[in-house]
């Protein structure tokens with residue numbers, strides 16, 4: 001094992017972490033309103049609008065059907081425009097978050113849809129506005145399920161960063177490809193995969209724990 | 223107390239306030255792929271201030287549809303509803319929201335927020351109505367005391383029994399000083415004993431606060447226990463209405479006779495309340 005390995009892995013992991021955090025935040029900013037709008041514009045909901053609902057559904061499905069690698073290529077101009085370059089972790093966050101947003105929107109939609117209509121109805125009967133219903137009923141009532149969905153999104157984005165690494169985003173994925181694949185450095189390959197496995201486990205474990213904690217008082221045990 | 227004297231007591235004690243709810247020729251149709259269903263036909267009713275008004279009918283008669291039209295959770299097709307001098311049927315969305323803050327509602331399945339404590343649930347309508355935080359805390363304590371749940375303020379709904387949950391529902395509905403309370407089968411998910419205690423609470427609140435209550439039910443015992451007046455709904459139409467004692471002693475509709483027969487049978491076998 002080379003002594004250059006440790007700092008290399010540390011830098012790589014740092015870049016991956018940075019990409020994951022930045023992309024997740026951006027994906028939530030895009031995906032949360034999208035998911036919320038899909039739910040409240042559905043039939044019988046607080047902002048019923050079949051037209052809007054259909055349009056959003058189509059937009060989400062189209063963006064979700066692009067293979068991620070194609071998405072990166074298509075969004076190169078946008079990365080250049082927003083970040084000034086198409087290389088590096090920040091530039092990669094552009095396609096990462098845009099690819100993850102519709103995925104996250106669907107996850108959020110599924111969580112919010114699970115909230116009992118009776119609760120929404122009770123809030124309506126008390127004179128709540130649609131925005132108050134989103135903020136005070138839908139999101140708090142679905143919180144533990146939303147946390148699990150977000151956990152899933154973080155893990156999916158982590159997988160995407162490896163793909164982005166293949167075309168110049170940096171991070172562990174790029175290390176694995178540049179050293180492990182192109183220069184037959186099996187130690188690098190092994191170490192990157194190991195770090196990713198541990199990271200993904202850690203994310204899942206924390207997500208589960210947080211969701212359970214939120215849920216603790218809300219369901220009768222046993 | 224005997225049925226008839228109880229009813230007379232309620233009618234005589236409460237018929238001085240004038241109408242608080244006036245429903246005039248209300249119609250509601252549901253359009254489904256399989257055709258149009260006329261859920262309410264020319265429903266006309268008056269509810270007097272301070273009364274406990276029961277609406278009884280078989281399953282599918284349109285009871286929920288009717289009570290949900292009162293705060294427009296369901297949009298009526300035609301007809302008018304006036305509550306406390308305000309024409310509910312003519313209100314724009316934002317006016318309707320304001321009006322709803324003064325119309326309390328309780329539900330068969332309670333519809334509490336599981337993510338909030340008892341306290342938080344009762345505070346909810348006050349937050350919506352823009353009460354200052356300090357006054358919310360004060361009011362919540364006051365109202366929890368009224369429904370006998372002060373010791374459960376910090377509990378979550380999942381930690382409560384059905385009866386306790388409905389008490390929270392009632393506290394929540396009363397928090398913002400409503401003019402009327404609507405009850406959609408509020409005791410149907412509860413056992414007879416708990417039902418009785420919830421009905422006692424409603425009667426108590428009606429007495430203490432002079433609050434008008436409209437309740438729907440498919441149980442005669444509920445009408446018998448607390449209502450002053452009753453209307454019988456059958457396939458979307460009011461087939462009979464009047465003071466409970468009058469309707470009970472001389473029913474004019476087949477539906478009411480059926481209900482009475484059934485409830486006497488139950489009483490005879492000891493299953494009635």
Ligand SMILES: Nc1ncnc2c1ncn2[C@@H]1O[C@H](COP(=O)(O)OP(=O)(O)OP(=O)(O)O)[C@@H](O)[C@H]1O
Pocket residue numbers: 252253254259261279280281282283284285286287288440
């Ligand atoms: N959203 C709807 N779409 C179509 N039909 C409906 C809808 N809601 C109610 N109905 C129909 O209208 C009729 C009246 O329903 P409603 O819920 O008011 O009855 P109910 O008297 O409350 O009955 P229950 O005692 O079973 O609650 C029923 O035949 C029902 O099938």
Ligand SMILES: [Mg+2]
Pocket residue numbers: 285286287407
């Ligand atoms: Mg019903």
